[in-house]
Amino acid sequence: MRRSTIRVIAAVAAALPALAPGGAQARDQAVRSFDGTTLSTSFFPAAGLKPGERAPTVLQTHGWGLTRTTNPDATSNEDVGSVGVGVLRRAGYNVLTWDSRGFGQSGGTVTVDAPEFEGRDVMALVDWVAQQPEALLDGDGDPRVGMQGPSYAGGIELVAAGLDPRIDVIAPDIAWHSLTTALNRDGLAKFGWGAALLAVGTPTSLGLGLFSPYGPETGTLAPQLIRAAVDGATTGRFSPEVDAFLESRGPKDLVRRIRVPTLLTQGTADTLFTPSEAMRNYEILRDARVPVKMVWFCGGHGVCLTGNVPSVERAVLPWLARWLRRDASVDTGPRFEWVADDGQRRSAADFPLAAGPPLAAEGAGTVAITPVETLNGLVVVARPGLQGVRVPIPAVREETDVVGEPEVTVTYRATGLGTDDHVFGQLVDEVRGVVVGNQSTPIPVLLDGQGAHGHAAARGRRDARHPGEPLPLRARRRVEPLRDHARDRGRVRVAGARDAPDR
Known part of the structure; x- marks a missing residue:
């Protein structure tokens, strides 16, 4: 596959301190994507990594309307399923975080994880990782990389894995299969969520880029997102234009092109991207004989009323150890696990479960x-x-x-x-x-x-x-x-x- 060409913008003084005396240095860096769009990133070497040593790298962006993690010791958030940068570093991985196109200090227009934009951004970032002295390589220009992150971050993981064969493993959290089924449910627009997403996404796409250390960025939302909110408010249904836009965004058909181990974590209390979205992705990957596992926890885009049991970090770390570090001795557990509404973990060898009497x-x-x-x-x-x-x-x-x-x-x-x-x-x-x-x-x-x-x-x-x-x-x-x-x-x-x- 032809790789995107990138250029590193003029040297910027590292804004992050060394993570340990004599250890590899953390650093902020602006990277230019295929179309010249600035992507604002932070690179954190694995804990204890010495100069000259290399480690696998985990790519991690953020949820909708948020910005990248800049704390090298960030902890996990089990309510949404995000594994902390500090947790990943201590497990032996470099971590690259970035502001997704149009958000935070990155430029460009938010196009909702479109393969031709956000998808190609990830390819540019993988190119950049391949040039870093701390990155373990499997070949020339081919770094050992995985991806993890919730919501909007989860969507781009599924997109990128379908585009770039250099990605070795993904663990998308509270992501989706199709924005059409997620937002336009049985012919009725999720106006409540649409309004909330618009309200949350606008400030970080329009405001924060103006203060980017690499120069002002005027990121913005795609106009179809504004139209979707208007449609939902006035008619309760999306126009054909909005339907076509949603149909083309996110993973959907690209899931059939994924060939790398995939851990799907989804929230049972999630009213935006329900477990049904993960079910579709799971079935496609399982039928294609891709190593896949699905975990349902009480959380996500919603409110857990029955008590959550920490489930995501305990699933992600073994998954990365098995498939990114390639430690065949690691047991990743049953193929399907879930937290029932009584707060107890259950498991099964596969999904769907064998049917009993209705x-x-x-x-x-x-x-x-x-x-x-x-x-x-x-x-x-x-x-x-x-x-x-x-x-x-x-x-x-x-x-x-x-x-x-x-x-x-x-x-x-x-x-x-x-x-x-x-x-x-x-x-x-x-x-x-x-x-x-x-x-x-x-x-x-x-x-x-x-x-x-x-x-x-x-x-x-x-x-x-x-x-x-x-x-x-x-x-x-x-x-x-x-x-x-x-x-x-x-x-x-x-x-x-x-x-x-x-x-």
């Missing part, structure tokens, strides 16, 4: 559709609906793990002033009074007064059911992570049937 139930009732727009409190939390159709699911007789994508089928007759709308389904743990995984699922309905069927697959769940515990499905109108864009008024008479996979 947990099924039926119910009927009426859901009112009102013209009141509801964005109830935090956009990342789903609350149990007080009104709506309640479908009790029979209690299990023995300990049961419900893991996967529950399905709901609705037979309904709906009337209203408009032509179509949505109701929302959620699984509610009535013992604790919480929505399982903080997830609500939109179910499209036609307001034509005719009988019809609606179907939806809920986003990935992990629920530990104990004997005698009720777990009802509720069909309701109000929802938080998605904008409840009730443009019309009407009523929906529904009969719901829920079928959940279980172990």
Whole structure:
């Protein structure tokens, strides 16, 4: 593959101190990407690395709207799944952090991990790493490199691994497969998240670059992102232009080109990039016989209501030891691990789990559709609906793990002033009074007064059911992570049937 040509911008005095007396030096550096865009970076040699010694390197950028880590001793954040620079250095790795294109002190336009821009930026950074005296090389211009990081950082890992064969291992955290399925859920835009992402991304893309030590940078957001927020606010649906933009951003089809070991960590309380996104990537990589492992933890873009158990660092470090340091004696554990809603770790040899008897139930009732727009409190939390159709699911007789994508089928007759709308389904743990995984699922309905069927697959769940515990499905109108864009008024008479996979 043809490598991007880079030029190192005129020498800049190192802003970072030596990490240890007589040891290799940490340094800030501006690197020019394929199109001349400035990428602002910080390079941290592995702890204890002496002059003349070399080590594998981990590349790590940041989440949406944030900036690179500049603390050589940074610790891990288990709530979002970021492994700290200090943790990686002490494990024997150099770490290169950078401000992604358009954010922080880097220039350019934020194009949402586009292969032709952010993807090629990573290729330029790999070229730069190959020139560093601390970097272990597997060949001329081919450094031993891995990648780890959450959210926006996770997306670019999947993109870059599909583009550059010099990347040896990745551990993307709370990333996505398709922005179309992540942000435009069953035909309904996630306005709450769209507005939050716009609000968080604008200051760091427009402001911080003006104070770059390498000269003012006027980074900005792609105009389609502004349009997406406007579409979500006014209609609840994305325009064809925005749909096409989202379809072309991030990994999606590039996942099929990945051939390096991949650890997927995803948050079960994540209402932006749900476990379903990791499930798609996992299935593609497993079927391609790529070494892959998936870990679900209680965190991500959301609020963990059941108590998180540290899971990401303990999975990432063995994965890097096995595949980046190439220590064949390291055991990376079962292929699928998850933290259930009781706070206990579970594991399985593969995903999906072998199906047991279905947990099924039926119910009927009426859901009112009102013209009141509801964005109830935090956009990342789903609350149990007080009104709506309640479908009790029979209690299990023995300990049961419900893991996967529950399905709901609705037979309904709906009337209203408009032509179509949505109701929302959620699984509610009535013992604790919480929505399982903080997830609500939109179910499209036609307001034509005719009988019809609606179907939806809920986003990935992990629920530990104990004997005698009720777990009802509720069909309701109000929802938080998605904008409840009730443009019309009407009523929906529904009969719901829920079928959940279980172990």
